[in-house]
Structure formats: C-alpha cells, structure tokens
Amino acid sequence: MKGNFIDNLPKVYGIYTGGFIGFIIIMAIAEQMGMTAKAIGIAFVAFTVFIYALIGWLSRTAQADAYYVAGRQVPTVFNGMATAADWMSGASFVAMAGGIYFKGYGYMALLVGWTGGYVLVASLLAPYLRKFGCYTVPDFIGTRYGGNLARFSAVVVLTVASFTYVTAQINATGTIASVALDIPFQYAVYVGLISILLCSMLGGMRGVTWTQVAQYIVLIIAYLLPVFWISNKMGAGFFPHFMLADEVARIGELEQQFGFVKNAAADLKSVPKGLAGITKAHSAVNATPWAFISLALAMMMGTASLPHVMMRYFTTPSVKAARKSVGWSLFFIFLLYSSAPMLATLSKLSLIDPNLPTGIIGKTFAEVEAIDWYQNWNQANLMFISDFNGNGTLELNEFFMGGKAVVLATPEIAGLPYVISGLVAAGGMAAAMSTADGLILAIANAISHDVYYKIIDPKAETAKRLLVARVLLVIIGFAGATIAAMEIQGILGSVIWAFDFAMSGLFFPLVLGVWWKRANRQGAIAGMLGGLAAGTWYLVWVRTGGSGFLGITQLTFGIFGSAVSLIAMVVVSLITAEPDKATQKMVDDVRVPSGKSILGKSH
Amino acid sequence: MSNQQKHWEKTRGLLFITLAIWFVFSIGIFLFGAEMNEVTGPFGYPWTYWFTCQGSLGAFVILIFWFANRQEKIDEEFGFSEREDE
Numbered sequence: 001m002k003g004n005f006i007d008n009l010p011k012v013y014g015i016y017t018g019g020f021i022g023f024i025i026i027m028a029i030a031e032q033m034g035m036t037a038k039a040i041g042i043a044f045v046a047f048t049v050f051i052y053a054l055i056g057w058l059s060r061t062a063q064a065d066a067y068y069v070a071g072r073q074v075p076t077v078f079n080g081m082a083t084a085a086d087w088m089s090g091a092s093f094v095a096m097a098g099g100i101y102f103k104g105y106g107y108m109a110l111l112v113g114w115t116g117g118y119v120l121v122a123s124l125l126a127p128y129l130r131k132f133g134c135y136t137v138p139d140f141i142g143t144r145y146g147g148n149l150a151r152f153s154a155v156v157v158l159t160v161a162s163f164t165y166v167t168a169q170i171n172a173t174g175t176i177a178s179v180a181l182d183i184p185f186q187y188a189v190y191v192g193l194i195s196i197l198l199c200s201m202l203g204g205m206r207g208v209t210w211t212q213v214a215q216y217i218v219l220i221i222a223y224l225l226p227v228f229w230i231s232n233k234m235g236a237g238f239f240p241h242f243m244l245a246d247e248v249a250r251i252g253e254l255e256q257q258f259g260f261v262k263n264a265a266a267d268l269k270s271v272p273k274g275l276a277g278i279t280k281a282h283s284a285v286n287a288t289p290w291a292f293i294s295l296a297l298a299m300m301m302g303t304a305s306l307p308h309v310m311m312r313y314f315t316t317p318s319v320k321a322a323r324k325s326v327g328w329s330l331f332f333i334f335l336l337y338s339s340a341p342m343l344a345t346l347s348k349l350s351l352i353d354p355n356l357p358t359g360i361i362g363k364t365f366a367e368v369e370a371i372d373w374y375q376n377w378n379q380a381n382l383m384f385i386s387d388f389n390g391n392g393t394l395e396l397n398e399f400f401m402g403g404k405a406v407v408l409a410t411p412e413i414a415g416l417p418y419v420i421s422g423l424v425a426a427g428g429m430a431a432a433m434s435t436a437d438g439l440i441l442a443i444a445n446a447i448s449h450d451v452y453y454k455i456i457d458p459k460a461e462t463a464k465r466l467l468v469a470r471v472l473l474v475i476i477g478f479a480g481a482t483i484a485a486m487e488i489q490g491i492l493g494s495v496i497w498a499f500d501f502a503m504s505g506l507f508f509p510l511v512l513g514v515w516w517k518r519a520n521r522q523g524a525i526a527g528m529l530g531g532l533a534a535g536t537w538y539l540v541w542v543r544t545g546g547s548g549f550l551g552i553t554q555l556t557f558g559i560f561g562s563a564v565s566l567i568a569m570v571v572v573s574l575i576t577a578e579p580d581k582a583t584q585k586m587v588d589d590v591r592v593p594s595g596k597s598i599l600g601k602s603h
Numbered sequence: 604m605s606n607q608q609k610h611w612e613k614t615r616g617l618l619f620i621t622l623a624i625w626f627v628f629s630i631g632i633f634l635f636g637a638e639m640n641e642v643t644g645p646f647g648y649p650w651t652y653w654f655t656c657q658g659s660l661g662a663f664v665i666l667i668f669w670f671a672n673r674q675e676k677i678d679e680e681f682g683f684s685e686r687e688d689e
Contacts, residue, residue, distance in 0.1 A: 123670055289637075
C-alpha cells in the first residue's frame with residue numbers, strides 16, 4: 001500500500017471489517033455443514049485474539065513518544081473508536097443489559113451517567129490536558145502543582161481506581177475464555193491476561209490504540225447484529241430502537257397480570273448465588289429522583305477522572321482534534337448504549353410472554369426442563385427454576401437468571417444459530433480486553449514515567465525507561481489476574497467502585513487545576529488524599545453495617561469523597577500562599593489552544 | 604482587558620451554557636421522572652424511559668459537537684486557533 005499508515009487507516013480497517021464479516025459468514029456455513037458449537041466458540045475467540053496480537057506486534061516501538069502517546073498522531077474518528085473500546089468494558093458489554101433487565105429504571109442511571117460524563121470531559125478537561133502535552137494524568141498534576149508529593153498522590157489515586165477496575169476486566173476475559181475454550185476459570189484468567197499483554201507490551205499506547213480500534217469493530221458488530229436479528233425474528237420491528245414501544249408496554253401489562261410476588265427467605269436460599277428474579281418494573285420509574293441522579297452524577301464525575309480515558313485524548317494531533325474526538329467517542333459509545341435497553345426488552349419479553357413460542361412463564365416445569373437452552377444455561381449456573389408454590393406451573397417469581405445471561409443466552413433463546421453466540425463471545429472478549437489494556441497501561445505508565453523517571457531516576461535513558469514500563473506492565477497484569485482469580489466482587493460492582501474512587505481523589509484536583517488559578521500544591525494534595533481517604537472510609541463504613549447518610553450508598557460513595565475533596569482543596573489552597581508567577585503563567589498558556597505545549601516534545 | 608482575558612471570558616461563558624444544557628439532560632429532567640413517564644413521548648415510549656434509553660444520550664453527543672464548534676469559533680476570533688502544521 002502506498003503512503004503512510006495514518007493516511008491508509010480507513011482502507012486498512014475497511015479491509016479488516018470486511019475480513020471479519022467474511023469470517024462470520026464462513027463460520028455460519030461451517031455450522032450448517034456440521035461444525036460443533038464448541039469448535040465455533042474456540043474459532044471465534046482464537047481468531048480475533050490472534051489478529052489483536054498481530055496488530056500489537058506490528059505496532060512495536062522503541063520511542064518514548066510512540067510508547068506513551070502513540071506519537072500524538074491518531075486521527076479524531078479513529079481515536080473516538082479506540083476510546084469507545086477503551087471505555088466499554090466487560091461491564092458495558094456483558095453486564096449492563098442484565099442490570100437493566102433486572103433493575104429497570106434504577107440501573108438505567110448508568111446509561112445516562114456513562115455518557116453524560118463525556119460532556120464534562122470535553123468541556124472541562126480533555127482539550128486543556130492535551131495542550132499541556134503530558135504523557136500521563138499524574139504528569140499534569142505533578143507539573144501544574146509542582147513537587148513530588150503531588151505527583152505521587154495522583155499516582156496513588158490512579159492506581160487504586162484503575163486496579164479496582166482492571167481486576168473486573170481480567171475476570172470478564174477469564175469468564176469468556178473459560179466458556180469459549182472450555183477450560184477452568186483459574187487457568188482461563190491467565191489465558192485472558194496473556195492475550196491482553198500481547199496487545200500492549202511491545203507497542204505501548206501505539207499498540208493499544210490500533211488494537212482497540214480493531215476491538216471496537218468486533219464488539220459493535222457482535223452487539224448490534226443479535227439485537228437487530230432478534231427484533232426482526234420476533235416481528236417486533238426491523239429497527240428496534242424506534243419500534244419497541246409496544247413491546248415495552250406489553251411487558252408492563254404482563255407485570256400487572258403476574259404481579260411481583262415476594263419470595264420467602266427460606267425459598268430464596270435454594271437459588272444459586274448470583275442469580276436473580278424479576279422484581280422491579282421494566283419501564284416504570286421505580287427509583288427516587290435522588291437515587292437515580294446520585295448514581296448518574298457519580299458515574300459522570302468518575303468518567304471525567306478516570307486516567308485511562310483521559311490519556312486517550314493525549315494521542316490526538318491537536319487541541320481542536322481532542323475536542324472533536326470526545327464527540328466521536330461518545331457517538332460510538334451511544335451506538336452500543338442505546339441498544340442495551342432494547343436487548344433487555346427483547347430478552348425479557350421473549351422469556352415472559354406466554355403468547356410467544358419462546359415464553360416460559362405459565363408453562364409446566366416438565367416442559368421448561370425439557371428445553372435445550374434451559375438445560376445448557378442451567379448447567380452453566382446462569383438459569384434456575386423452582387416450584388415454590390407447588391402448583392406445577394412456572395410463575396414469574398419462580399424463574400431466576402444470572403445478569404450475564406441476558407447478553408450471552410438471548411441469541412440462543414430466540415433461536416438464532418450458534419454462530420451468533422460465538423460472535424457474542426468474541427465481542428465480550430474484545431470489550432474486556434480493550435479496557436483491561438488501557439487500564440494496565442495507565443497504571444504501568446504512571447509508575448514508570450511519574451515514579452521511576454520523574455522521581456527516582458530522572459537521568460534514565462529512553463531504552464531503560466521503556467524496559468521498566470514493560471516489566472511493570474507484566475507485574476501489574478499478573479497481580480490483577482491473581483486477584484481476579486479469587487473472584488471477590490462481581491463485574492458491575494467493582495467497575496462502579498472504580499468510578500467512585502477516581503472521582504473522590506482526582507475530579508477536583510484536575511478540574512480546578514485548569515479552571516481555578518488560585519489552586520495550589522497544598523490544596524491539591526489535601527484534595528487528592530483527603531478525598532480518597534474520605535471515600536474509602538465511607539465505603540468501608542457502609543460495607544460493615546454503617547447506615548450511611550443522604551441516601552449515599554456503596555455505589556455512590558464518590559459523591560461524599562469528592563465533596564470532601566472539594567472542601568479540603570479550596571480551604572487549604574486559600575489558607576496557604578498562592579501559586580508563583582510561573583505557575584500562573586503556565587495556567588494562562590494552557591487555556592489557549594495555540595502555541596507550544598507546556599511540556600516539551602520528549603520530556 | 605487583554606486579548607487573552609477576553610478569550611477566556613468567552614470560553615468560560617460557553618462552558619456555563621454547555622454545563623447548563625448538560626445539567627438539564629443529565630439531572631434536571633430526572634427530578635420529574637415519575638410525572639414525565641406518564642406521558643407518551645417519541646416513538647410511543649414513555650417520556651422518561653425514552654430519555655434514559657436514547658434522548659439524553661443523543662443530546663450529549665450533539666452537545667459535545669456543538670460545543671467543539673463554538674469553541675473553535677471563539678479560538679479563531681481571538682487568533683488562538685492552532686495552525687495546521689503545528
């Protein structure tokens with residue numbers, strides 16, 4: 001191909017997308033010719049992971065600029081796709097539709113929160129941090145406020161938040177690898193980890209960028225294709241997003257008809273851990289305004305504080321491009337997020353509507369137990385029925401399902417060919433891998449650049465710095481996998497915590513660093529450490545039986561943490577001396593897009 | 604007032620407008636979630652349900668592109684936009 005790689009990007013990824021669709025078609029034909037479900041699953045996961053590893057290898061680099069910020073030449077739209085993949089994790093892909101399926105409106109706050117945060121990113125932070133010319137988020141904190149303690153505090157917050165997040169992602173890759181490759185979870189976690197490291201180790205940010213674009217293409221096809229197919233197959237409408245109003249209303253009708261019967265505690269004990277029944281209305285407003293708003297707000301402020309997202313905007317060629325790129329990121333995220341509630345609707349209706357051939361509520365237990373997909377998912381510990389009232393027919397309150405099953409099992413329930421289930425597994429793998437890559441890289445870069453190079457050994461040569469970065473990448477990856485293998489927290493829960501940690505410690509120090517000239521070092525340190533400590537204390541307090549206050553739960557503890565952070569930062573800044581002239585000049589320079597970046601080209 | 608101060612003043616003004624619109628779609632309308640959900644909205648969905656699925660999300664996408672364009676105009680007006688070769 002002529003010309004340089006960047007100019008050829010649309011062509012390269014166009015061919016790649018065509019190749020992937022071709023692969024899906026080949027698999028579909030192979031299925032018709034008798035290829036087993038297991039072989040299809042293995043083929044999908046192995047083929048896509050191989051492609052990512054190949055891209056990772058082709059992107060290898062020995063330059064600091066390429067390793068940390070992909071040479072700052074990623075075009076707007078492609079950076080948008082990479083950010084979308086970076087952003088949409090195993091939680092978004094596998095768990096979110098399930099959360100909406102079970103909790104309805106209360107959990108749809110996540111949709112609003114995980115998109116609205118980008119408005120804050122675009123208007124408050126991304127363009128200014130891009131102008132700054134930093135390699136990492138602590139790099140900004142360390143230079144804006146000055147001093148090693150400020151820099152180090154930022155590294156601490158970043159590590160706590162990102163590490164909480166990454167264990168959940170490695171857990172998700174492990175779950176999918178163990179199902180698709182049929183190996184025990186404890187080993188599958190390490191298979192997932194090695195796939196993740198293959199993408200990032202040689203090429204750093206450059207490798208991660210180009211694999212994330214590839215992963216976005218896989219995950220969006222894998223999410224949208226089943227939603228459209230199921231909707232058409234059910235006769236619900238060829239474009240589900242605009243045509244499911246009747247289905248939503250029908251679910252409401254059925255809820256009225258069945259009622260939400262509360263199960264006895266003794267009965268619930270027999271239900272396997274992690275499975276839940278439908279206990280909340282689907283489309284009715286079932287949460288108080290504050291419960292909804294506080295969750296959305298926590299997720300929005302968390303979005304604007306998560307370093308692995310922010311550092312994606314360091315890779316654009318200009319400040320202008322950084323702003324546009326945030327818009328593209330959100331557009332690509334919107335494609336998946338607006339489909340999640342549609343999938344939840346289709347999944348729920350196909351299961352509970354007695355008028356549909358797939359509906360199981362109202363059937364006898366013997367009938368349901370004879371269904372193939374019920375047996376499969378029951379064996380996988382994701383579905384369970386029990387005749388609590390002993391009448392022999394399945395009632396709404398007697399059917400239990402795991403959150404992951406909404407995305408993973410719905411294609412099979414709706415009677416789609418197995419090739420779609422294989423595709424969905426590859427999509428989930430892509431979503432979890434891309435996020436894990438971004439996170440591990442964010443931690444390793446912060447430690448190698450900010451702790452090792454800026455604090456410990458400022459004279460280190462590039463080769464040595466990059467070696468340290470790569471060794472850290474492996475160490476952090478293995479630490480994450482080891483904790484993931486212990487399965488402490490569910491996927492969705494730990495992801496939400498990560499947002500709360502990030503907003504507790506970083507939101508105000510970052511925002512005020514640009515928007516409040518008076519903010520100084522002492523204030524920033526108080527804000528970061530005070531916020532993180534307050535948030536952590538609140539989480540521990542609520543988890544150990546504390547009652548909490550103002551309706552702030554363990555999912556929204558960042559609201560308390562960031563409030564403490566704001567107050568600490570403002571008070572301490574005001575009682576200590578204002579920043580020196582040079583720092584104030586630096587803030588002025590950050591605020592205009594033109595001119596040189598604050599930090600030199602290779603610092 | 605220097606050129607740079609004026610530029611920053613306008614930038615800040617744009618920020619406040621952007622955040623106000625953001626507030627309406629992310630927080631404001633959900634204060635009235637229960638009442639609004641009684642009314643049928645776009646494509647036949649209840650209003651609040653539609654906003655949480657599509658409406659607010661789409662509004663954020665449009666808002667960011669609108670913001671980016673307005674900010675570019677402000678930068679150009681005061682001569683602070685980047686040269687293409689930078």
